[in-house]
Amino acid sequence: MAEEIRNPWTEKTRLTLGRYDEKLLREVAQKLLRPRSQWPVEELIERCVETFENTVLVDRRIKELNDPARNLLGVISRAMQYRWTLAQLVEISMMMGAEDGIAPVFELLGCGLLYPDFVDPLSSEPPPKPCKKPFIKNFEQWLGTPGPEGYQLYCHPLISVRASKVSLALPTVLPLNETDELQEVDKLAVVRKADGFEFLLRIAAITQRSRKDPIRKNQQGGFFKRDLEWLKTDPLIAQAPADYFADLPDQGPLLAELAISLGILKATDGEYVFASFPETWKQGLIDAVGELWAELVSQKNWNPIQGVKNSLEDASNPAMTVCMMSVLMLGNLEKDAWVSIPHLETWLLARHPLWKGNESLRPSVAQGWVQKYLLGIVYQLGMLEVTNDGQKNHLVRLSELGRRVLGLEKVPPASQEFPKTILVQPNLEVLAFRQGLTSAIVADLTHIATWRSIGPACQLLLEPDSIYFALESSWRYEELCSFLERHGTRSTPQAVLDSLKTWANKHERITIYTGGTLWEFPTEKDLDAALSRGLPALKVSDRFAISKTEAGVDFRNYRLTATRDYGLPPEKCVLLDPDGVTLMVDITKSDLVMETELPKFSDFQEALTTQQHRAHRITPDSLKRGLTQGYSRESLEEWFMLRAGHGLSAAIVLLLDHPEDKPVLEPMLVIHIPTELMADGIMQWPDTSKWISSRLGPKALTIEKANLQSFKQALMTASIEFEIPEN
Amino acid sequence: MLISNPRTQITRIPVKIHRRVCLILTEDAVLAEEILARKKLGQEICGRLTDRVLLLRTGRLEAVLEELQKMGHTPQVLGR
Numbered sequence: 001m002a003e004e005i006r007n008p009w010t011e012k013t014r015l016t017l018g019r020y021d022e023k024l025l026r027e028v029a030q031k032l033l034r035p036r037s038q039w040p041v042e043e044l045i046e047r048c049v050e051t052f053e054n055t056v057l058v059d060r061r062i063k064e065l066n067d068p069a070r071n072l073l074g075v076i077s078r079a080m081q082y083r084w085t086l087a088q089l090v091e092i093s094m095m096m097g098a099e100d101g102i103a104p105v106f107e108l109l110g111c112g113l114l115y116p117d118f119v120d121p122l123s124s125e126p127p128p129k130p131c132k133k134p135f136i137k138n139f140e141q142w143l144g145t146p147g148p149e150g151y152q153l154y155c156h157p158l159i160s161v162r163a164s165k166v167s168l169a170l171p172t173v174l175p176l177n178e179t180d181e182l183q184e185v186d187k188l189a190v191v192r193k194a195d196g197f198e199f200l201l202r203i204a205a206i207t208q209r210s211r212k213d214p215i216r217k218n219q220q221g222g223f224f225k226r227d228l229e230w231l232k233t234d235p236l237i238a239q240a241p242a243d244y245f246a247d248l249p250d251q252g253p254l255l256a257e258l259a260i261s262l263g264i265l266k267a268t269d270g271e272y273v274f275a276s277f278p279e280t281w282k283q284g285l286i287d288a289v290g291e292l293w294a295e296l297v298s299q300k301n302w303n304p305i306q307g308v309k310n311s312l313e314d315a316s317n318p319a320m321t322v323c324m325m326s327v328l329m330l331g332n333l334e335k336d337a338w339v340s341i342p343h344l345e346t347w348l349l350a351r352h353p354l355w356k357g358n359e360s361l362r363p364s365v366a367q368g369w370v371q372k373y374l375l376g377i378v379y380q381l382g383m384l385e386v387t388n389d390g391q392k393n394h395l396v397r398l399s400e401l402g403r404r405v406l407g408l409e410k411v412p413p414a415s416q417e418f419p420k421t422i423l424v425q426p427n428l429e430v431l432a433f434r435q436g437l438t439s440a441i442v443a444d445l446t447h448i449a450t451w452r453s454i455g456p457a458c459q460l461l462l463e464p465d466s467i468y469f470a471l472e473s474s475w476r477y478e479e480l481c482s483f484l485e486r487h488g489t490r491s492t493p494q495a496v497l498d499s500l501k502t503w504a505n506k507h508e509r510i511t512i513y514t515g516g517t518l519w520e521f522p523t524e525k526d527l528d529a530a531l532s533r534g535l536p537a538l539k540v541s542d543r544f545a546i547s548k549t550e551a552g553v554d555f556r557n558y559r560l561t562a563t564r565d566y567g568l569p570p571e572k573c574v575l576l577d578p579d580g581v582t583l584m585v586d587i588t589k590s591d592l593v594m595e596t597e598l599p600k601f602s603d604f605q606e607a608l609t610t611q612q613h614r615a616h617r618i619t620p621d622s623l624k625r626g627l628t629q630g631y632s633r634e635s636l637e638e639w640f641m642l643r644a645g646h647g648l649s650a651a652i653v654l655l656l657d658h659p660e661d662k663p664v665l666e667p668m669l670v671i672h673i674p675t676e677l678m679a680d681g682i683m684q685w686p687d688t689s690k691w692i693s694s695r696l697g698p699k700a701l702t703i704e705k706a707n708l709q710s711f712k713q714a715l716m717t718a719s720i721e722f723e724i725p726e727n
Numbered sequence: 728m729l730i731s732n733p734r735t736q737i738t739r740i741p742v743k744i745h746r747r748v749c750l751i752l753t754e755d756a757v758l759a760e761e762i763l764a765r766k767k768l769g770q771e772i773c774g775r776l777t778d779r780v781l782l783l784r785t786g787r788l789e790a791v792l793e794e795l796q797k798m799g800h801t802p803q804v805l806g807r
Contacts, residue, residue: 468801471803506801508803509753509758510754510802512788512791512802512803513748513806514749514788514805514806515747515748515749516748516749516806517745517748518744518750519745521740521742530740538752540776540777541776541777541780544777546780557739558739558740559739559741560743561742561743562743562744564744564745565746566748566785567785592745592774593774596776597774
């Protein structure tokens with residue numbers, strides 16, 4: 001997992017440093033590395049990124065930071081978010097007490113602990129040589145011309161992890177204003193906390209719905225009207241939870257945005273479709289909830305009072321910074337201290353640059369953000385406990401789950417548990433009891449069954465579509481049964497197992513390869529030899545084998561005679577032998593469709609086949625076979641034009657046509673003429689041509705025996721001698 | 728048809744590779760016949776390579792899948 005996180009960020013940092021001006025790079029490296037000699041820029045960059053893995057050095061650099069910068073880095077770490085906007089960081093700095101919000105950001109940039117986010121490591125364009133085409137000469141210049149990416153920054157995860165130990169400059173007891181009353185907890189009031197699954201379940205339901213109705217976004221970054229409509233109204237997604245304190249505006253669109261941020265929904269051809277659940281869902285609720293909470297601060301077009309903005313014209317969303325800080329503030333208070341939300345919000349807004357001393361704000365946006373955020377979202381994530389004071393006002397504190405998410409309490413080691421929490425009924429309905437749910441079970445249930453209702457006991461349905469989806473997601477029948485057995489409070493009814501078996505069997509009856517590799521061997525012996533050498537392919541005929549990809553193929557075992565892309569149009573690849581019936585197929589140009597066509601009207605000739613050509617011969621029988629399979633003279637003519645570049649040969653026409661005029665056998669005399677010119681003359685001069693029956697060739701004429709003497713006399717008049725043998 | 732490389736002593740098997748092939752592999756020939764007989768599916772098939780292998784026209788996967796599901800099949804799709 002660490003490798004998966006580290007590599008893209010390290011590569012990103014390497015490329016970012018490469019776009020710094022050399023002077024700036026050396027200044028940053030001086031503070032980060034303190035090199036004793038003048039290294040070339042390539043080596044300097046390499047050493048800078050290697051530094052991130054040196055925990056002792058990183059800790060030392062963090063310790064050396066001034067208080068505002070260290071505090072800012074501490075917040076970045078606690079918020080578990082690596083990407084930030086400059087505005088957010090300035091707001092956080094000022095809320096943490098810095099007078100100049102931008103100075104701590106510059107301090108972190110200058111020390112190489114924070115970086116402008118303008119490089120895409122996955123870009124296909126080759127990066128310029130380090131420091132040869134600098135994008136940033138100094139950070140003041142970047143502030144003036146940030147480029148198309150805007151004021152985006154990021155903190156390397158390895159640095160963020162090390163900053164988690166920084167104690168934040170936040171009060172441990174919330175100071176009260178003169179007008180605030182101290183609110184005591186009503187000792188008889190119930191302490192309520194949610195199980196943390198509400199949003200996970202609803203995100204699961206959104207991903208399921210998106211299989212049928214993929215979510216689309218317009219160019220402004222908002223949802224399409226139709227999609228927004230169902231996200232706002234689908235009861236499974238939009239209805240208020242059974243246990244709730246505050247209505248959340250546009251809950252569905254927010255959850256869809258979170259699903260996109262988490263990579264559960266991914267853009268494919270302009271549509272957001274289900275990709276996969278994050279690894280954190282397998283690891284457990286703490287990780288899943290933590291990741292979800294971390295993504296909230298980066299939401300640009302939703303806030304707790306106005307709901308969805310559905311347009312990114314104004315990308316600033318300062319309320320989310322305040323909301324995120326409210327959770328960090330709760331985490332910094334004494335463990336069991338209860339806090340009134342209005343007091344907390346007043347304290348935070350008094351320090352935020354937008355609200356601080358700003359009396360011109362509309363009353364609707366002046367306050368109420370933190371109340372909605374904490375009670376509407378953080379409570380549903382299970383990170384908050386809520387109780388009342390004597391006047392029934394809500395008091396809150398972080399729950400154990402919340403403290404574990406923020407890293408304030410140790411997370412117990414994961415145990416291999418198989419909670420029995422689902423009940424499969426013979427009518428294919430599944431009840432999932434919330435008490436035993438885990439995020440992994442939610443993800444698995446989403447794969448195999450359709451969510452019907454979300455409540456204290458969730459209702460799902462096993463149906464062909466859902467099982468088909470599970471099978472498509474590489475589940476096997478045995479795994480489905482095992483999952484239901486493992487987590488079922490009772491054994492799975494036989495009727496359900498039978499249905500699953502039927503659907504799974506149907507799934508195995510037809511396999512579609514969407515872009516497979518088909519291996520064509522000259523003979524069955526070659527194919528068998530390849531399979532025995534471990535070709536990872538499925539034999540589908542005596543000469544063909546199919547594989548999903550070419551991965552795992554040892555090409556040293558093969559000599560490629562040709563490769564052919566199935567999507568290419570057909571080519572001329574047939575040579576007709578002079579005999580007019582033998583077809584020589586050039587295997588470097590032939591395609592699969594032709595392989596299916598030829599056997600219909602010709603016979604394979606192994607003896608004539610070479611390494612470059614496969615031979616087929618058209619015979620009367622093969623032609624009859626072709627005619628019974630739907631070929632006609634016209635379609636064969638067309639086929640020959642396409643594949644050979646000319647029409648049917650005379651021999652094939654002879655085999656195809658059955659004319660009414662039949663050949664006749666008759667005796668005839670043949671006269672051989674010495675020259676072609678003389679034969680032309682005989683055929684042209686009326687005195688001779690009238691006795692000739694036909695001309696067989698350039699110098700051969702036929703004549704009836706009765707006309708022989710007359711023909712001889714005609715030649716004599718032209719002084720041409722013509723001998724007629726006596727017999 | 729096997730070609731031996733005298734230097735390495737590896738006998739290399741000649742093979743032609745068809746890439747990006749879109750095809751349907753059925754459990755038996757009868758099922759392939761059933762698919763071919765279905766009007767909407769038949770027009771999407773451009774050839775029958777073997778009894779059980781039908782070649783699909785490129786870019787027609789979704790239409791084929793939809794029609795197969797209408798027939799009550801739940802085909803396994805590989806490589807999507």
